[in-house]
Amino acid sequence: xxxxxxxxxxxxxxxxxxxxxxxxxxxxxxxxxxxxxxxxxxxxxxxxxxxxxxxxxxxxxxxxxxxxxxxxxxxxxxxxxxxxxxxxxxxxxxxxxxxxxxxxxxxxxxxxxxxxxxxxxxxxxxxxxxxxxxxxxxxxxxxxxxxxxxxxxxxxxxxxxxxxxxxxxxxxxxxxxxxxxxxxxxxxxxxxxxxxxxxxxxxxxxxxxxxxxxxxxxxxxxxxxxxxxxxxxxxxxxxxxxxxxxxxxxxxxxxxxxxxxxxxxxxxxxxxxxxxxxxxxxxxxxxxxxxxxxxxxxxxxxxxxxxxxxxxxxxxxxxxxxxxxxxxxxxxxxxxxxxxxxxxxxxxxxxxxxxxxxxxxxxxxxxxxxxxxxxxxxxxxxxxxxxxxxxxxxxxxxxxxxxxxxxxxxxxxxxxxxxxxxxxxxxxxxxxxxxxxxxxxxxxxxxxxxxxxxxxxxxxxxxxxxxxxxxxxxxxxxxxxxxx
Numbered sequence: 001x002x003x004x005x006x007x008x009x010x011x012x013x014x015x016x017x018x019x020x021x022x023x024x025x026x027x028x029x030x031x032x033x034x035x036x037x038x039x040x041x042x043x044x045x046x047x048x049x050x051x052x053x054x055x056x057x058x059x060x061x062x063x064x065x066x067x068x069x070x071x072x073x074x075x076x077x078x079x080x081x082x083x084x085x086x087x088x089x090x091x092x093x094x095x096x097x098x099x100x101x102x103x104x105x106x107x108x109x110x111x112x113x114x115x116x117x118x119x120x121x122x123x124x125x126x127x128x129x130x131x132x133x134x135x136x137x138x139x140x141x142x143x144x145x146x147x148x149x150x151x152x153x154x155x156x157x158x159x160x161x162x163x164x165x166x167x168x169x170x171x172x173x174x175x176x177x178x179x180x181x182x183x184x185x186x187x188x189x190x191x192x193x194x195x196x197x198x199x200x201x202x203x204x205x206x207x208x209x210x211x212x213x214x215x216x217x218x219x220x221x222x223x224x225x226x227x228x229x230x231x232x233x234x235x236x237x238x239x240x241x242x243x244x245x246x247x248x249x250x251x252x253x254x255x256x257x258x259x260x261x262x263x264x265x266x267x268x269x270x271x272x273x274x275x276x277x278x279x280x281x282x283x284x285x286x287x288x289x290x291x292x293x294x295x296x297x298x299x300x301x302x303x304x305x306x307x308x309x310x311x312x313x314x315x316x317x318x319x320x321x322x323x324x325x326x327x328x329x330x331x332x333x334x335x336x337x338x339x340x341x342x343x344x345x346x347x348x349x350x351x352x353x354x355x356x357x358x359x360x361x362x363x364x365x366x367x368x369x370x371x372x373x374x375x376x377x378x379x380x381x382x383x384x385x386x387x388x389x390x391x392x393x394x395x396x397x398x399x400x401x402x403x404x405x406x407x408x409x410x411x412x413x414x415x416x417x418x419x420x421x422x423x424x425x426x427x428x429x430x431x432x433x434x435x436x437x438x439x440x441x442x443x444x445x446x447x448x449x450x451x452x453x454x455x456x457x458x459x460x461x462x463x464x465x466x467x468x469x470x471x472x473x474x475x476x477x478x479x480x481x482x483x484x
Contacts, residue, residue, distance in 0.1 A: 002029050012084065019054050023047055025082075027068070035069035035078040043068040044214075045082060062086035087256055192479040194437070194446065195219065195229045195238065196453060199471035206240050211439065211455065211477070213466050219253065226251075228273050231478045232280045233317060237296065239263075239283055241272035248272050250285055252296065263298040277315035277322055282339045284315050284322055291324055293339045304337050306344060312351065318359030321375065325351045334364055336375065347377040354393035354402075361419075363393045363402050370404065372419060384417045384425060391434045395419075396442040401458075403445055405434040414447050416458060428456050429463075440479030448473065 005028035012021060030044045047064030054060055066082030193208050204227040209216040220226040225243040232239075238253040242262075249264040250272060263283065266272075270288040277284045277293075285292040289309040294301040308326035315322045321336045332351040337344050350364040350371065364371050368386040370393070373379065389405035389412050396403065401416045406425075414428040414435040428435070433447035433454065444455050451470035456463045466472075 002031055004029055021052065021054075021060070021062075023050075023062070023064070025064070025066075032072070033069075035071075038078065039072045040078055041070045041072060043070065047084065060086060192440065192477070193235065194453075194466065194475050194477050195231060196467070196475040197227045197229065197473050198467065198469055199473075200469040206238065207472075209466055211444070213455075213464060216467075219255070227474065229474070229476055230275045231476060232276050232296070234280075235478050239274055239276065239296075241274060243269065248287075250274050250283065250294070252283075261298065263294055263296075264292075264301060273313075275313070275315045276317070277339055278320045279317045282320075284313060284339065286310055286313055291322075291337065302342075304339070304342055306335055306337055312353075314353045314355055314362075316355035316359040318355070318357075319375070321359075323347070323353035323355065323362055325353065334362070345377065348373060348380055352390065352393055354395060356395050356399045356419075357397050358399060361399075363395065363419075365390075365393065370402065370417060372402075381421055383419065383421055383423075389434055392436060394435055394438045394445075396438055397440060398442060401442075403428070403435045403438055414445055414456070426458075426460075428458060428460050430460065436473075437475045437477040439477050446475045446477060 005026055008025045008027060010023055010025050012023060025045050025047055028044045028046075030042045032039065033042050034040060035042075045064070045066035045068060047062065049061065049063040052060045052062070062084060063086065064082060064084040066080070068080045069078040070076070071078055192211050194211060195206060195208050197204050198207050199205075203225045205218060206220040206226045206229045207216060208219050219229075219238055220240065220242075226240045228241040230239050231237070236254065236256055238255060240251060240253070241248060242251045246265070247267045248269050248271065249262050249266050251260055251262050253260045264285070266287065268288065273286045275284055276282075280296065282293050283296055285294070289311070291304045291306055291310050291313060292301060293304055306324050306326050308328045310324050311327050311332070312325040313322050320338050320340045322339055324335050324337055325332055326335060327333075331349065333349045334347045334351070334353050335344055336347060347362070348364075348366075350366040352363075352365040354363045355375075356362070360375055362373050362375060363383075364373065365386075365388060366382065368388070369382045370384045370386065370388060371380060371382045373381075383402070387407045389407055391405045394403040395401070396416075400419055402419060403414060403416050405412050406415045411432050412434055413430060414433050415425045416428055417423065417425040428445055429447060429449075431449075433449045433456075435445055435447050436453070437446040439445070439455075442458070444457055446466065447454055447456060451472065452468060453466040453472045453475055454463055455466060466475075
């Protein structure tokens with residue numbers, strides 16, 4: 001039944017470093033669903049994190065995840081994919097070290113042994129009776145996705161998760177690891193994690209969770225307060241604001257090594273909002289109405305002159321330009337600023353700018369309307385009439401939809417609007433919710449409802465909870481394709 005699991009021995013050839021290793025995989029029957037239009041069992045695979053010495057003398061840290069879909073009718077394997085994520089280092093060769101991710105589509109629409117259905121029926125029962133390997137916890141019964149979110153918040157919040165080691169702890173081995181990746185497609189696996197902020201412990205802290213709601217863990221410790229998380233393009237460096245005894249500053253955390261670094265040394269306690277920009281070559285900060293830019297290594301902190309008090313900004317990896325909202329005499333306007341040259345270009349009146357994936361356009365809010373303008377300020381056009389909530393404007397990765405939160409007599413709900421005038425928007429939620437993030441594949445949305453984070457498919461067919469503490473916010477959905 002769902003939640004039971006069993007172990008299988010396996011052997012894999014690692015592409016980098018090139019060596020064959022033996023490992024144990026643990027399979028869990030997660031749920032039942034459909035794959036390729038057929039009723040199927042859905043199995044989740046994991047490889048517990050372990051350390052090993054390779055024949056070359058290098059040291060290997062490895063973990064893994066994956067999924068298997070098996071047809072209920074005849075036991076055919078409809079899809080089987082795995083991702084091995086590791087780090088290796090050779091003490092004798094200082095440059096021979098690195099982190100790697102190896103994604104492999106093992107089987108798709110393949111034949112399976114004729115006795116596989118019988119094995120599936122027998123294995124969970126046998127696994128439940130068999131002694132559990134050391135270090136493998138008893139499986140918990142998964143919470144299946146619901147077809148609609150609840151209409152009201154739960155009466156009591158769920159207890160907070162265990163407190164992890166702080167992000168400035170002495171030993172990297174004691175630090176929490178990044179979130180569990182999830183498989184998104186057969187042709188190109190997508191490593192994903194959702195990073196968010198939770199108030200469940202009484203302080204704002206940065207957490208990570210897999211898109212299916214599993215593997216929730218803290219990325220920062222609880223000695224200090226952390227918020228405004230963002231990940232670089234490789235998903236290795238987390239940047240966030242941190243409030244400590246010396247003030248509020250920008251910090252980075254290397255998720256591979258656990259090393260935490262303070263990039264700024266502001267003495268003030270004003271809030272900071274930050275984001276990566278220019279393909280990871282800069283970090284941008286908003287603090288006390290000023291825009292600052294700094295190299296990721298902590299050098300060359302500069303204040304950018306934008307002509308008025310800044311209230312918000314938006315960055316893009318495709319360009320050295322950022323969009324900044326400035327205010328004068330209660331009027332909001334959007335300017336672009338080059339983080340390298342400092343050149344400022346006035347665009348138009350509006351707020352809540354959001355760059356299109358290619359960096360060629362900006363979505364923005366103008367009064368009660370949604371608009372789109374070219375990055376150079378030409379061809380502004382109003383797309384849709386609101387009113388809209390003051391929540392992020394989110395582009396889908398193909399640049400054809402803008403996800404936002406519409407306000408109507410029934411409350412706030414997430415909609416998907418086209419990027420051109422005259423296109424009819426579609427509803428993503430109907431029972432409330434504010435849009436906060438879009439998946440890298442563009443097929444799902446993270447939204448907030450009663451203080452918790454939920455995911456929804458773009459067609460509104462499936463809704464599933466990510467958190468249950470009633471105090472979560474600010475998600476960033478990171479993903480990267482690894483093509484076998």
